[in-house]
Amino acid sequence: MSDAHFGDARLSKRQTKLVQKLAQAPDKSFPSLLSDSELEAAYRFFGNDAVTPAAILAPHVRATLARMEAEPVVLAIHDTTTLSFRSDGQRQGLGRLRSSGQTFFAHFTLAVSGDGTRRPLGVLDLSTHVRDDGTTDNEHDRWGEQVERVAVLGAAPHDVVHVMDREGDDYGLFAQLLSAGHRFVIRLAHNRLVEADALGAEAKLEQALAHVQAVAVREVELSPRPAGNRSPQQKRLHPPRAGRLAKLALGSTRVTLRRPRSQPRELPATLSLRVVRVWEIEPPPGEAPVEWVLLTSEPVESVEQLTQLVDWYRARWMVEEFFKALKTGCAYEKRQIEDLHGLRNVLALFAPIAWQLLLLRSEARRAPEQPATAVLTPTQLEVLRVFARKPLPENATARDAFLAIAGLGGHLRRNGEPGWQTLGRGYEQLLTLVQGWSAAREVGKI
Known part of the structure; x- marks a missing residue:
């Protein structure tokens, strides 16, 4: 990250010094790590209007693209994390989370090897947004915007598969991905309208999935999911569970999705896509069975293609580990920066350090x-x-x-x-x- 450009050689030099200091102690606070003069210089750097997250992250993105060149397939894993700060002191530009504390959201794209090793290759993109009472824009738009920013970086589209969890379930996004020729695997959250027959009769997706037959069975290790300090919505979407070895059945079908009535009429009236259903056989008593419904552009005619696609989706967990490295290993949420502009710049500075920690731990385990x-x-x-x-x-x-x-x-x-x-x-x-x-x-x- 030593070759970032801000249009001012002094800023580039200051960033190099900051990276060296922060990489040496990613979990320490700025005051404990820097001298008084260094601390003042750091705050000036983070608050400078000429310093942006994109400029800070650019050298790391270039290195990530170089690592991607050796990979036949790269998974571009997209996800959003909530970054929360205590309410002791008002930080400018942040929103509020529930009744106390301030927050903003960071949306990352993490590049991971698609060859089954799940080797983390680096961060491709970062965007942030604040949710408050005055928010009027559609947050789903950010997913498509980030896909397009990744596309213009220069990686061959046929070598990149975009992977998203249920937040990526948006008809407009599906249409955008198909129109641009992007490859993707997205977990669905909604029981969408589909065409039931050649005459265009209307049905629900779950009716089509009820006829899917299992063509493969796999045993998969499910990680434990503690309740933790998560929102009620997150606990509903991802219920707490104990770790276990789950037996999963896999099957697929092709469906024609209908455009929801809430979507603009400029979008295609229908989209023809493949859907993969993954469901748990004989879950333990008292445990909710695992079930994933995955929408994809990929062929899934063979058992090998089907299992590979499910493995690509399971690699999405790497971005969750990246968030842990960022929040715990780098102690990002403890940073005493007073405004959103500075916090965004600090986030971009720590993202490559979190990736290095993730690489070290994941490869030592794999x-x-x-x-x-x-x-x-x-x-x-x-x-x-x-x-x-x-x-x-x-x-x-x-x-x-x-x-x-x-x-x-x-x-x-x-x-x-x-x-x-x-x-x-x-x-x-x-x-x-x-x-x-x-x-x-x-x-x-x-």
Whole structure:
């Protein structure tokens, strides 16, 4: 992120220094990390009208596109997260969430490998919006706008599959994606109108799905979903559950969706698409059965195509992990910035750091025996060998590196898997050591 351009060399230089500082301690507050003069300079930087999230994020986006070139298929996973701040002090430009606190929403597009490894490749786009009593625009429009911004980055459309959860269920968005030739997988939230026969008789989607036969059965590990501090709407959409191994049936059909009466007449009257139904067989007593209805542009004639499409949708969970890295590993919601403009700029600065934490943890879990160089630079690995609490093996793996970094953050192996905060602290220590190591090497002391 050292080559961002703001039309002022001083701003670019200041951003480079900030990135170096914040990457060393992603979970620390600005006052505890920066000197008084550095803190004042940081606040001026974030509040400068010439500094924008797009300019800050641009170098990372270019690096993400470069990583995508080696991938036959890339999943562009879209999702929105709520960023909440305590009500102690009024921040300008933010909305309110329920009865207390202030909030705004961030919509990210995360690039993930589509080859089954789910390797996070980086952030492609970021937008934000505020919801308040005066909001009149359609929030669904932002999904389509972000798809188009990703499209103009230059990645070949046939290599990118857009993946969205139920918030992406919008007829206008479906029409836009089809018209532009985009590939997509979107989970449906609504029981939409469909044509029941060649004469155009009207029916509901659930009636068409009732005739879908299972052509494949898979066992899938479902992660636990605690109630947490989520809104009633989120708890309704995503009920709390215990983790379990679920047996899922898969089937598909083609449907013709009818344009809802609430949609503009300029949109096509009908859209012909494939729908995949995924439902749980024999759920545990007292647990709601899993069921996904996925709308797609993709062919699903074979069992292989069907299972691949379901796996692409399941990769959507990576963006949820990215949000955890951002909120917990980088402690974003604890930032004491006084207005929305500054908070948006800070968000863009932390997004690549959150991606690095996500890459480190996800790859160490997915392929623990791969070389440590898959998640660390040669210099980082060299420094880790010197300062790790426990000596690294000669052929260190990604798992070895992951645990060694967490150890720098205070993690003890007997305590189970490291959390985001511990990993963030360990990564902070590693980058601090790397900076000192590089400086010593420059003056010939190493």
